Amino acid sequence: MNDIVNISGDHEEKVDAITYYNDSEIESVLRELVKAAEKARKDEGPGDDWETGNGQSIRDWVDSVDGTYDWIPERFERFYERWAAFPRGMAMNLDDAKEPLKSGPMSDLNPVDTAVARWAGDSQEAFYENFLSPFPGAVTNHQGLIVELQAGLYAYEAVVRSMRAAARQIAKETINVLEGMNSGFFGSSDEEAKFGLAVVAAAAGVIGAAVTGGGSLGITFAIIAGGGSVATYGIDWANATDDETPHHIQGGTVADILESMQTALNTLWDDVEKAERGIAALFEATLDEVNGHLTSSSSINKRTLLPHEPDDKVPDLTDGDDISIDPEDGDFRERD
Amino acid sequence: MADKVSFDNVWELWRAGAIHMQNLASQYGEAATALHRTGLSQDQAFQGCTTNLPTAFANLRNAVQDQVFVVSQTNLIKSGEALADIATRFAERDDLNGRLLDKIEGLDEPGTNPDSRPPSYVPEAPKSGDPHPEDQPRPGGGY
Numbered sequence: 481m482n483d484i485v486n487i488s489g490d491h492e493e494k495v496d497a498i499t500y501y502n503d504s505e506i507e508s509v510l511r512e513l514v515k516a517a518e519k520a521r522k523d524e525g526p527g528d529d530w531e532t533g534n535g536q537s538i539r540d541w542v543d544s545v546d547g548t549y550d551w552i553p554e555r556f557e558r559f560y561e562r563w564a565a566f567p568r569g570m571a572m573n574l575d576d577a578k579e580p581l582k583s584g585p586m587s588d589l590n591p592v593d594t595a596v597a598r599w600a601g602d603s604q605e606a607f608y609e610n611f612l613s614p615f616p617g618a619v620t621n622h623q624g625l626i627v628e629l630q631a632g633l634y635a636y637e638a639v640v641r642s643m644r645a646a647a648r649q650i651a652k653e654t655i656n657v658l659e660g661m662n663s664g665f666f667g668s669s670d671e672e673a674k675f676g677l678a679v680v681a682a683a684a685g686v687i688g689a690a691v692t693g694g695g696s697l698g699i700t701f702a703i704i705a706g707g708g709s710v711a712t713y714g715i716d717w718a719n720a721t722d723d724e725t726p727h728h729i730q731g732g733t734v735a736d737i738l739e740s741m742q743t744a745l746n747t748l749w750d751d752v753e754k755a756e757r758g759i760a761a762l763f764e765a766t767l768d769e770v771n772g773h774l775t776s777s778s779s780i781n782k783r784t785l786l787p788h789e790p791d792d793k794v795p796d797l798t799d800g801d802d803i804s805i806d807p808e809d810g811d812f813r814e815r816d
Numbered sequence: 817m818a819d820k821v822s823f824d825n826v827w828e829l830w831r832a833g834a835i836h837m838q839n840l841a842s843q844y845g846e847a848a849t850a851l852h853r854t855g856l857s858q859d860q861a862f863q864g865c866t867t868n869l870p871t872a873f874a875n876l877r878n879a880v881q882d883q884v885f886v887v888s889q890t891n892l893i894k895s896g897e898a899l900a901d902i903a904t905r906f907a908e909r910d911d912l913n914g915r916l917l918d919k920i921e922g923l924d925e926p927g928t929n930p931d932s933r934p935p936s937y938v939p940e941a942p943k944s945g946d947p948h949p950e951d952q953p954r955p956g957g958g959y
Contacts, residue, residue: 562864570861576850580843588836592899595832598825603902611895622847622888625880632873633861753867760872767876774883785884789891 483616484583487623487693489704491634492571494689498641498682501648506560509651510553513658517549520658521734552738555745559647559752562640571633578626581619589616614783617698621785624701627691628766631703632759635686639755642682646748649675650729654741657729661737676724677744679751683759684720698784700769702762713758725751823915830903830916834934837896844889845939851881852942878944889941 526541536544579585596607653673660671687707707717715723727744731737773785854877862870907916923933 558864566857566861566863570854570857573850573854573857576853577847580846580850585843586840588839591828592832592836592840595825595828596899598828607899618888622880622884625876625884626847626851629873629877629880632876636862636865636869756865756867756869760867760869763869763872763876767872767879770876770879770884787888787891788895789887 484586485620485693486582487620487627487691489627489631489691490689491631491686494686495634495638495641498638499645500564500641501644503560506644506648509648510556513651513655514549514552516655516658517552517734517738518545520661521545521548523661524734555742556647556651559748560644564637564640567633567637567640571630574626574630578623581622586619610788615787618783618785618787621699624704628701628703631687632763635683635759638682638686639679639752642679643748643752646677646679650741650744650748653729654737657737658734672728672730674728676726677748677751678724680715680755681721681723683755684717684723687717688721699773702765707762713754713761715758826903826907826916827919830900833896833899833903837892837899838935838938841889841892841896842935842938844885844892845941848881848885848941849939851877851885852944852946855944856948881944886941886943893938
């Protein structure tokens, strides 16, 4: 009978657990950051280099600080220009590719099985061996391929979500440190913010999501397997769910603190690209696996993914044995 | 000594190949079409992405579409035709021949349940390089 196993994964649920900060939520923190930098700079004062002889009053200097840090939001833009809705939309569209291959929509396999079971003979056995036996597993693997593509998209969505969250966190931690200025000796800051950037961990959490029905695929899909079978781009996916890149923001002056902020942003970008390349490498590993099966000289390997292809003439269903279908030779007789 | 094959069994074998396996092939047409449609939204899904991730995704997606789903549909159609051919050839060597052909022809008669006929149309599984329906010129020259 129809032994197609339906595969599903919890990748969507995993990525939903990652908070998504929308544009306005991030921009509101960035506005706070600009104001905090301006205030800290004003508190810091013009410093020894400031000359009063140019006719500029201290009031003029204070006013000149306004707008000085308007460049800050631009440094954050690349971290929230991507929207989670886009990879999510494509992942959901892939459901339309998986649905026709589920056991229910593929129920036409049942009457084929029944019809062929009523016969005996070499051709019938060949049809079972070449087509009916491996085909349900192949269909399950086809579903697996779709889930693999979806899981990779959800892992990428985790990158999109977590880099927004991390950028927002960097902005907030920078504000905290700026606001802590003058709390130390000699006007310096004794505030510092230590935190971890968790982009790779977020992607790893999604890749490690539970998969139902994928236990006996006969093919190693890298992402469905939790990434554990392949270390890609230096990421040990199976152990990366706690893998945060340590960072902290510090500095004795506004300039130093903002430089530290920029370093954190650069580190975050490196993590984003590392996670993306890691996911890409998992896709490549799966593609290699697929190609290995498709080009295998073993027909058994090939049929883990493709239904049997008969030659153009009927007896070739028996894979080359020139078997007559004359009823007198028993090839298509009913079972005794 | 085996029993002589019954007409019902030949008929069911023919239906398995001519109807049910063609329906299975249709499922791959639908799956490949849905996969093909995602090609339209790929640039948007990876908007802003600076690494090789979009390429790696597309390479796997295209392989699934072109080398697995399209080929699966072709093989199912051919296997189904072969199975129906087996039934027909069997009937040719037996006095079942005329009955089988009559019954097949009878499927075209008015009032026959469409589900008992071979599908009149198996949606073709598109390849990744095929144009998208949304890209096709519409009558009247618009898009």
